[in-house]
Amino acid sequence: MNQPSPHTLGIIGGLGSLAGGDLFFKLLKSDAVLADQGRYRLVFEQQPFNDLALPLAHGASMTSRKLYVYRLCQAFAASGADTVLLPCFASHTFIDELRAELQVPVVDMLAALQQHVASRVAPGARLGVLTSDYVRGAGLFERHFAAHYELVYPSGDNQARLMDAVYGPAGIKAGHCEGVALEQVHQACQDLAAQGATLLLPGMTELSLIAADLRRRGLDCVDANQVYAEFAGASDAVSGQAPFRLGIVGGVGPAATVDFMAKVVANTPAGRDQDHIRMVVEQNPQIPDRTANLLHGEADPTVALYATCKRLECEGANAIAIPCNTAHAYVQRIQGQLQVPIVHMPAETIAFIARQHGAGQPIGLLATSGTLASRVYHEVAAAAGLELLVPDEAAQARVMRAIYGERGVKAGFVDGQCREDLLAAAEYLVGRGAGVLILGCTELPLVLPQAQSYRIGGRMVALVDPTDVLARCCVGLALA
Template identity: 75%
Template structure:
């Protein structure tokens, strides 16, 4: 199912028709006839999925299971998302009892049927009015209408006898779902409406989309009822009706290296203000240790990691990532190459780190860089620093050799060591930078914070220096993005 080619301001709406073929078809027709679509026919594209839901004929009793329905709706919505649609219409009140569960997992907007109905009622019924609700046993038991209307209106439901008649009118052998739009179905429904009006209801709200098929005839008989499909169609074609999408999702290029990936994720969790599991950030990780070594490519022209990094980022895009984090300093030598080919931003750890130092320690501070030789040779940190007027100090050749041994040596951090020789080597490199006057040191390889943690006032050769962990800076920035902060 592919969306047609769209102009810049075009909107593609998908309609799930398989939850009720007649109701779905009725909604589709009313969308085609809605005024916004008629006025701008070239702007709107409609996609209609009529693959039937397997439990379509089962009455929605109070204890009905929603599991199959949830998965069916999710799968169809995901298909529309993959096709490039902008939003999905779900003409099924029962499905709107779990709509928030779907939204949390989908990267496509679901147009809210209850929001449409509530906005419509607000225009035609004064606060405090008595509203009659014509809903299935399941929707009635779920309290769906109470959640949306009870604060402003008094809700009335049919008596047990008339509720049974309502279910018969929709699900019975002579009911609407069986294709009968007159006769027994219409008369049963009319009697239910009369009872609700007899209880003082001034407006009747349908809680079953099939009722829209009989709404015109009921209105002709003097029943003051709402055509839910017409209301839904008009709402969906309005320019301001699309709800927000799923919560922020962070994509992580993992495996560069593996331990640094786990460390970075832990820092995202640690830096997220949360009182419960659900307050944390959604993360999707492509753990790909087979991405060629970045330092080996930069220093010795070995295998180029560009394609592997790009394909990893593309998979994160396809998983719905809103932003991508790469917890590898050296890998940022390739970010500019691939960013222009991606639709979502890569959060640049190096630029964020330089900005953190600038705002935290000032422009005059002397900054030393502890990193792989590949990162130093690429000049990516130096370029980021020069853009804001900072200069960087780097170790001399002997000290840099010890930094590289701390990372890649037999007892280095990439081999799983965080104490002993690797720590001594790293401190030797740090001491050489401090001897040059550095008072802020960037731990510019993502494994180095596994040896020395970020700190202010860390003593090196008798001098108190600040250790800056770029992965922690990156984690904080990603948390800020997820929370909508600048």
């Protein structure tokens, strides 16, 4: 039987030490953790937050809080946490900003409350909200509850008492959970009850410290930390939150990397900058030449390729693209050592040709001699039942000159001698019956752009650009 994977929860405690400690304790007692204590690892981090003593007044600046939370979330990700808990309602006003930049998901406290409220009261009910001036002004509860419930807040005087009960010198944050602070919160709750609230929602995590006292007084106040703890233990609590990142092994070669990125952008349906795919690029032109290794036993690029992919994985890539056909001769060696998939460009290219052109005509391959020697295209073509043709020795020499020659594409040329050489090799393949040509070196589309129909040797043939196929596949993964 498969055992569930370990689950590491990081709790940010520095935005309210007592409330953070309360959440930590309730996590330890939560049903999920108690039922499978060997699976859960809890990490509590309480670094000092400089502006902690400042009350969350209306219009308060969130800049230092945002940077503090981001820094701690990144530290949790680096230490192996797979989920972060953020017991601070003010910080949940900017949770979408955090998620767009983080490599680790943050459990949404408002989603936890939504689920709890839905289980307790019917749509249309009146909910009383006990929160700070800042959170109230930011409309956090309106965004999550106003569509289905009516919200009421304490009156002016009672809202001021609530703020003092939490942030004042004799308030809950200062460790006073009884006496004046409790009475002030009680008055605010009575205000909400008088307005017809059937359920009281705390928008300050410190209120969880006195939620049991309020319930003993007959006030139905939700314990937000308890709800958050139980929600975090659910297997689907953070599903679908992490933004998709495409990792790109760049520099193999440099111009092909830029071309690939441009094709990702061109193939992404977007109406604004923010609709495009996040890309993490490791531009590493020092990766040893793949063809030189395969043909002449020169420096092995395996370690460099693996290290580059591993860095992309550590940067939060969900999938890795290598815009270099020859490099795919090494993919099988390194894929098993990675946690994220490398999108296999030759396999995706052959699958594209099978879908678009069928299996009724031979396919010609224009590629480096290293790619031909690795047989990465031969293997996937054979598995798909497609016949693959390659140039003879003389024609292949012209392909290599078009790529590596003094006036080749790797030297920055896209016309003249390199184009003539490439067309000559293409004509050889067409003469042997190829109806589709694979531009199987990522620099070749810079010389002969992809086209559905191209006249070569007196015959119309299709040119297929694996870089474009790879870009479209990566866009599909991101949109999915």
